[in-house]
Amino acid sequence: MPPLHLIEPDTALFLDFDGTLADLAPRPDLVQVEPELVGTLRALHTCLDGALAIISGRPVAELDFFLQPLTLPAAGVHGAELRHDGEALFMPPEPGIxxxxxxxxxxxxxxxxxxxxxxxxxxxxxxxxxxxxxxxxxxxxxxxxxxxxxxxxxxxxxxxxxxxAGVNKGGAIATFMRMAPFAGRRPLFAGDDVTDEAGFAVARELGGFGVLVGERATAATVRVTGPAALRCWLHRSAHALLERRAQRGDAPTSASTPSSATEGSP
Structure with missing residues (x-):
């Protein structure tokens, strides 16, 4: 597979949560979020002009809890829930479970x-x-x-x-890509599970690519070894994007600056 380059300013960034941003845990409620991650996501959201969304099997409310105080654009329950950058959460009617x-x-x-x-x-x-x-x-x-x-x-x-039925992460990414600030950008989706394959396929169809976190057969075109390597790539990308903004004289506030990364390169 080709190497994973740092995130470019014209990227529409989509990220799975469990097994991608956060390491898997024995139970969903035991997941831990790396302290530096929230600052890095905040910086990426700023540097990409808001074109960052979390695409997860979890409900959006749980994503908000783990990533607080951030309230990022998000698709929860594999796309059944959708929130576009602070707007009201869209959710279909109870499906008869x-x-x-x-x-x-x-x-x-x-x-x-x-x-x-x-x-x-x-x-x-x-x-x-x-x-x-x-x-x-x-x-x-x-x-x-x-x-x-x-x-x-x-x-x-x-x-x-x-x-x-019919709801998947690919559909959620396609929906975001029809709306500002995602429209017209190159989609990049990182995920680890077979439930992320629909997202990889849509990202590729729309001129972007998928990043698999882990090892298995996949439609993704780039691979990293695990969540630690993916987080390291995000940290490094955020720092590079912040440096670009600073060179243009358009640096974000210190609250948007991520903590330094200490993990090894992906």
Whole structure:
């Protein structure tokens, strides 16, 4: 794969959260955000004139919690939720997940290693602490979806979700790319999971590219070894962009300056 160059000022930057910006944890609520990351994202958002969005399977409210005090443009629940740079959160109507919950809750009750995560318009079963139950989780989800209308299953890293049908990260990126300040820029999407493949494909279709965080077959055209390497690339890119602005006499305030990076190069 070609090398990953630093972010250019004409980039529309899209970033997954879990496994990309933050290291994966045994449970979603145990994820830790590197202290320097918030400052770096703030600087990138400023230097890209606002063309930075988080594209995640998490609800937007959770992204805000982990990245506070930032409220970046964001797509949550794989694009079912969408917020464009401070505007009101758009979310589709409840897709009828409630009737499916009793069977999913019963499964989790029988197997303490499983975790049920209820989202705004989706539900997920995590089996990271019980990987031997993958086949059972997938089979149960497939069974409860029989006859369900407007819903589909989405497998990911140690998780299977039930979400609105037809919603994916590629669609979220395409929506952002039709709006200012993203329109007319070159999209770059970084993600780690198979759920990010639709985003890689759309970024490529729109003249940009995807960055895979990790090792597996992918539609992304660039790869980094893991979240630490991706964060290092973001830190270095932010510093380079800030230096460009300073040379033009258009430096952002000190609040936008990221902390120095200490991780190795991607």
């Amino acid at each position: 409630a009737p499916l919950l009793p069977r999913l809750e019963a499964l989790v009750a029988r197997h303490p290693g499983l975790q049920l995560e209820r989202k705004s318009v989706a539900v997920a079963i995590h089996y990271r602490q019980a990987p031997e139950l993958e086949a059972l989780v997938r089979a149960t989800v497939a069974d409860v979806l029989r006859g369900a209308v407007g819903l589909e299953g989405l497998p990911g890293k140690m998780v299977v979700e039930i979400k609105p």
